[in-house]
Amino acid sequence: MESLSLESIREIADRAEKNVKIPAYPRTVLNIMNAIRYAEDIFWISRYSREPFNLVVEIVKILKEEGYVSYDDGKIRLTERGEKILADTGYEAKIVECDKCRGRRVPLDIISWDVIKDFIEIQKNRPQPIQEYDQGYVTPETTLARVAYMYYRGDLKGKDIIMLGDDDLVSIAIGLTHYARRIAVIDIDTRLTDFISKVSDEYGLNIEILAMDLRKPIPSEIEKKFDVFQTDPLETVPGFRAFVGRGIATLRGERCAGYFYLTLIDSSIDKWRDIQNILVHEFKVVITEIIPDFSEYINWGYF
């Protein structure tokens, strides 16, 4: 028999699911309440809970109505009643990551400090994102960590690398290492590709800008020409299939690699399952690692 506390929590999940049409379980509510132990801001609560943003907003709203949560000066906190019901269920996720690598497994400084310093300076002048194109970019530390991870994994040095979209300026960070054999970038935003071109000329990075429309099939000049691709795909199932499918089409063959970034903020874990089915069953690739919470976006906390 369920405890009264768990029953109340199940009711909240059911109400939220009805309102926003995203699957919600008691565990969803517990994840969100637990996340409020670690963050006061709705974006970070969404990240820590690993639940989709819209569902988090709805559940926090219901938790407030039920007196489990308070908003003060824009800060979300558990009330005494909230603390009590959460303790009653015995639930806790201890959200503490390694403070050295920030849970990314690989130390940033396997790439040289000169690269790190130059990249931090260069990216300060980046064109600011246009809302229509994207939902913001990652912190410079995240971009550098992505490049460090590629180096760790043998997907940087001596490799031909293509970026399908490059809001995050990964091409520049790769270029600064001078480790890649070839770097190519496709992006729809010419302000971005102009910026990358200018930096490439100035620092001698040899980055090629390819003028192509990613909505069309991959042209033969880039088909099977690369060892590694990177993309931050649209987080819809068709968007994912288009970006990552085209990425795979650029690869030479076996033992090549793709890096892409998904959140649990835009995508529910259920959507991840659909995406994994596409990867494993349809594209017939293998997933070698999934590192949660690798990326941090610059606009978090500014909404």
Place this chain on the structure above:
Amino acid sequence: MESLSLESIREIADRAEKNVKIPAYPRTVLNIMNAIRYAEDIFWISRYSREPFNLVVEIVKILKEEGYVSYDDGKIRLTERGEKILADTGYEAKIVECDKCRGRRVPLDIISWDVIKDFIEIQKNRPQPIQEYDQGYVTPETTLARVAYMYYRGDLKGKDIIMLGDDDLVSIAIGLTHYARRIAVIDIDTRLTDFISKVSDEYGLNIEILAMDLRKPIPSEIEKKFDVFQTDPLETVPGFRAFVGRGIATLRGERCAGYFYLTLIDSSIDKWRDIQNILVHEFKVVITEIIPDFSEYINWGYF
């Protein structure tokens, strides 16, 4: 056009594939040569290269025949010729993990030092493995790191947890935290379950030993009764399907979790793909994280 160096490397891959009937690519040989930069012992070379053990043995043998590798006092090293051919290809994987969390993302000490100290003491008296049952067990640090990760992920506190096989004494480490609501263990080796029982009595851990044969279907008394399962499955496709499939059958339903451990030493990345297809397409679960090199086995380096 391929360089001469890459051509020689491709020949080595082809020869090895013919001899041991495991898919081998130029990248395979490069991964192994790169790993020799970081380790002198065949087990660690296999781990660092992420290539299957039998293939690594074969390729190292060929590399020696070709004068790219030397054995001295049982230590494997690149010769000058080996260094040169590897440098020629421009390949490098910088195998350096975070020295704080050892690439495991989560600090060990989110579980208390008392638990860590007690577990280290207790496991010293464990029954030694029988070759017929298993291929050795993990370091005590690995067992504790698994429990820390469960805690981080919300799969420890207040949870009903079942171990399908427990060579690694995870049940004892979980018990010492006193965080789980229920802990059950199924294992064929009565020396192991007797040891776990004795420790459980002595420390008041409430671990249940279930006498069941995992080769038969899951009995109704444990079907859909748990929130979390753990298993270190046999690394064959049928072995994986049996262990993890039975694990999933013990879970209550949505948003429950399974933890299992695969190597790239026993399983090639191709076998991983088959296994992921079973998980995602057949079992219809989602993979939330894959943390490479999480586990270290106690017998490594003693062969």
